[in-house]
Amino acid sequence: MPELFHRKLERSAIGFVLAIIAVASVGGIVEIAPLFTIDETVEEAPDMRVYTPLELAGRNIYIREGCYACHSQMVRTLRDEVERYGPYSLAVESKYDHPMLWGSKRTGPDLARVGGKYSDFGMSRILSPREVVPESNMPAYRWLARNSLKIEDLPLHLEAQRAIGVPYSEEMIENATRDAYGQASPGSDSASNVKERYGAETQVRAFDGVATNVTEMDALVAYLQVLGRLTDAAFEDTAAPEEPPEPIE
Template identity: 45%
Template sequence: MYWSGIAQALMWKQFTALGVLQYPNFLETTLQIIPFYIIRSFGGLLYFIGLFLLVYNLLMTAKNGSFIKNEEAEAAPLEKENDKMKRGQIHRWLEKRPVKFALLSLIAVAIGGLVQMIPMFAVKSNVPTISSVKPYTPLELQGRDIYIREGCVSCHSQLVRPFRSETERYGEYSKAGEYVYDHPFLWGSKRTGPDLMRVGGKYSNLWHFLHMEDPRSMSPGSIMPRYPWLYTQSLDISTTEAKINALRNIGVPYTAGYEKIANEDLQKQANEIAQDLINNGAPAEPDKDIIALIAYLQRLGTDIKAKNSASIK
């Protein structure tokens, strides 16, 4: 997989003589490393075969073996105490008490960490803000939790890095202030699929609807799994109030009392997305999980776009 990572990274950064990306479609780079996935699967199979043989051998050895009689124990003689040992007695005392030693070590590390973290969080100027970045709507908030639940963050990053190859492929590089209301942030650490930080507005609601149902229908050759249950599972909106309250408690500026009417906004936005899908021939229902997920995906990266549009005007 190291070789596949190197190969794919080089393809991401490849430009033509005309100065445009040679592989603008992310899927092109994924298809090139599928043989590496096959080799890795074969290696994994060998590992599990070896593990099975290990367990089998242990069991057979234990079955055919026999216990031996206890032998008399022997131990090395104790050292004579001297002044040097007495001077190091505290540390020797700690070494014999691993739980207390671990606890004291934890306290020492915690003090060092707090000395660094408290000033960083206490000074508001350390938290970058962008005026156009707003908190998620209730429907987007529910969709974000579905995104986490389904493991999307395991295959997609949400962080466009400040490299030419990245900005050409995805758009403007990410700003720290764009994540100020993300709890937890979803930067990700792996790109089995493309970065999604600027996916909002890039495709239609119908495209996302069809893509989640069958990725191959919209992206031939995609290795992304299908998510058919999103079209039958009803969205649990009973958690909306608790989520709004929890986020407000950690600094997200939802107005006081908004949690009481949040589900009204949620249903209104869900109806708008569902109606758009119905108008385009999709059998959408506003109370399903897929509607919330589409709302979240369509929000990603749009706040910074709104700022840029306002600046141009």
């Protein structure tokens, strides 16, 4: 009986087209319907901040070098992942990520909460992995410490991000080049302005250990050091539970 129905359907061009549309519509509805409730499903994070120009440049380098191909940025809700990497990832933590870098491949460890886990020097060493773990199959990225970071076009990068919903102000866009330099040059006049625009918790220092030049290593390390630290929303539910009330006698 099913074979007979299938044969009849194949011989009817209109019926076959309608069947394809019906099946495709089911898949489309499953993907599109949740978008209508996105305001209810994405958590609130009043303390969420945007990437600084230097961090955004580091993110661009992370994408350029294909780091996302081997490292995911999404801690799943599985117990072993939470115990290894920390609180599971929330949707709001990727609020300003365009494109998102959740990934699914883990040739290397997940990096969703790597920010603050290592010192800047430690991060730089990891980018030459065989000096740390000789059997590592991760390639070295030593040239990042030699390449000066291109910061002149960062206002255009911030404008592009604002066009797709990231709330960069005109002041942030106008000062993007100066802020990128200032964040990696703590002794400069521009350093204090970075914290004024992006918050007191913004990290300002020579991320590659050299304050005389802003390098691609500065940018990438700055980006890695804020992964999982742009908001504390994921840690709010992990606070120690309150003491149970005294039993009623």
